[in-house]
Amino acid sequence: VSPIVELNVGGEMYTTTLSTLKKHPGSKLAEMFTGKPKLRTDSEGRFFIDRPGTYFKYILDYLRSNQVPTQCLQDVYKEALFYDIEPLIKQLEDSPQIFGELVARKQFLARVPNYGENLELMIRIARAEAVASRRSGVLVCLVRTQEDELRCQDALSSLEMDKKSVVKFGPWQAVPGIADLLDCIRMDVEARGYKISFQPHVAEKGFRFKSQDYFYKFLFTWW
Template identity: 55%
Template sequence: MSLPDYKTIGKQSSAPVQSKSQVVHLNIGGHVFSTTLGTIRKFPNSTLAELINGSSKRMDSEGRYFIDRDGTLFTHILEYLRTEKLPCEHLQEVHKEAIYYDIKPLVKAIEETPQFFGETVGRQQFLARVPNYRENLEVIVRVARAEAIASRHSNIIVCVLRTEDDLSRYNDAIDSLDAPRESVVSFGPWKAPASVEDLLDCVKMDIEAKGYKVKIQAHSVDKGFLFKSYDFFYKLVFTWW
């Protein structure tokens, strides 16, 4: 029986052994983090572990592992790896990062939270049934900005038509306004149990998510209007300072 080649043994013994407690430094989109190798490898089949250990790993000029992602959101990823604590905010954004890093337990845990479930299964599915919802939001913001010249407030009138019956009375209703027809942004009708108040809450929430300060008021038509009064109209008030 032949003895093992001492050169081969020497090469094997000289290979560096990576300890789970080894400190690693990360540069995530310009944000620097320090943690242990064991934390990064908590889910060894994740893309994050592969990005650190695989052949595709990249280093910055300071010798830190570099990943070109949002470093602010990585704070929540790292906190979960350390403590399995879920973030309390930015769930949608953290969910996308968890998918990118392929941290399946985090993806699943976020999807089971009431906030994420309500947003994706409830609110977003409702809004998908409101024709031109996203496009209307862009129009509202664009008009509001155009009317903000030398003014503290911008007032935008929206028309919310909950049912097909509301739509059939739309022409008479809009003729009662003192505003030009083309300046009114209309929503609906939609086929979902959500109410007009639900739709207005969504509009306010999504506009404020863009960084604007807005409130919604009922907009009364001319008191002299002879036909049935309509409550289709609301006023969005943007405040600029």
């Protein structure tokens, strides 16, 4: 391989040196250019890497000057993981944004039973109700403690609707509260490409508890 290397990363063109790409010998990126190249080439003879080219510039800046990026951290972190550049991975994990996501938020959500499954259930219900409608709503019940769960079950019995269409989150044992979980649900549904908002559910007449104690309406807007 020539000491000067031309790359096509997802349609973005880069020129660098072989020594830069092999700066961290244990990385996947270094392995790509160790021995006989393991990459295909494009029509111009540039080595082709089928990854987002926009963020490769941050990877390259780090390899050239040890400059840790301050923009697009989540996306750069994914690329650092793909290329297996351990020093960059560790430095990014120490940044407040990545640390908060990996350590704080994910550990909290790991303590909320069936969190991922409930998100998918919300989306399925919303999509099923979206026929010929601009918006569809999903009723969500959030219970933080076992006691709240019992009261919620009692409250559900007074709801005049199909109980299967109510998505229940909790209970959980962690410091973050209901407002924090609501934000997490909104963030994660929006990350899947949906436009969503939420508000406390307005109780029907005869409802046993204040609806804002447990129930929230998530609105999906389709157009």
